[in-house]
Amino acid sequence: MSKLSLWLLFLAVGLGTFSLRFLFIYLFGKINMPDWLPRALRFVPSAALAALVFPALTHPAGSLDLSLGNFRLLAGLGGALVAWKTRNVLFTIVAGMALLWILEAAFGV
C-alpha cells in the first residue's frame, strides 16, 4: 500500500466517521428522522463485531479449520466465555492470549 493511498484511507475513514457523528447533531430541528432508522442502527455493533470475530477464529490461516488443532478457535472460545462473564476488553484479551500461548506451548509443533 503506497503512502498516498494510506493517508487517503485515513481521510476517507475519518471524514466519513465524522459525518456520521455530526449528521443528526447538525440536522436537529431541520428534519425528522425516519422511525425505522434508529431501530435498524441498533443492530450494527452486534452484527459487525460478530462478522469480524467469527471468521478470524474459523479461518486462522485463510481456510476453514474446525479441528482441535486450530488453537485460535479454542482460545477464542475461552476468551468468549470470559467476555460473556465480564464484558471486559482487557480481561478477555489477557485470558485469550494466555490460552493461545499455553496451547501452543503444550501442543504446538
Add this chain to the structure above:
Amino acid sequence: MNKDFIAGAKGALPILVGVIPFAMISSVAAVSVGLSFTEAMGMSVIVFAGASQLAVIQLMSIGSPWIIMVLTAWVINLRFTMYSATLAPHFQSLAAWRRAALAYMLSDQAFGLSMSHFVSTDEELNHRWYYFGTALTIWVVWQLSAIMGALLGPLVPASWGFDFAFPLSFTALMFGSLRDRPTVIAALTGGSVAVLGKGLPYNLGLVLAISAGIAAGYWSENYKKSRVMK
C-alpha cells in the same frame, strides 16, 4: 473552569481503565502491520474510533482492497448516528463549529457516560459542559495511550501472535452489545454469514454479513412485536 466540565471529566475517570489498553492495542496493532509512528498517530487522530481502526488494520494485514476497508469502517461506525441523534437536543443552541467539535470527540464511552448521567441525576446541570468534560478527557487519554502504544509496538515480536488481540477485543465489545434476543440474532447471523462468505472476492462477505445481521435483528424484533400485538 466550568464546574460541569470538571464534573464530566471526573465522571470519565473510572472508564479510563478500559480506554487506555484499548488505545494502546490499537496503535501497537497499527505499528505491527508496518505503519510508522506518524501514520499510526495520524490514523488515531483523524479517525478516533478504535473498533473501526482495528478492523482497518486487520483488513490491511490480509491485503484487503482499499474500498472494502473504507466501507467496513463506515459500517462499524454507523452506530455514531444513533448517539448523534440522541445527543442532538442537548447541543441545539450552539454555534455550528462548536457542535462540530463536540461531534468529532464523540465516542462510545463519552456517549454512554453522559447519557446515563443525564437521566440519573436531578441536579441542575449544563449538559453540554458535562459532555465536553467527559469527551475531551477520553480523547486526550486515548491519544496519549496511542502514543505509548506506537512507541512500544515495535518492541513486540510478531511470533507472540498479538494480532489475536483484535478478535479478542471485538469479542468483548460484541458481548457488551448483546442486550436482548434480537441483538443476539443479529450477531449470530452476521458471524455465520461472514464465515460462509469468507471465500467471496474483495472481502465482500464482510459487508454482506453485516447487512444480513442488521436485517435479521430488525426482522426478529418486528416479528416479536407483531406477536405481542396479537
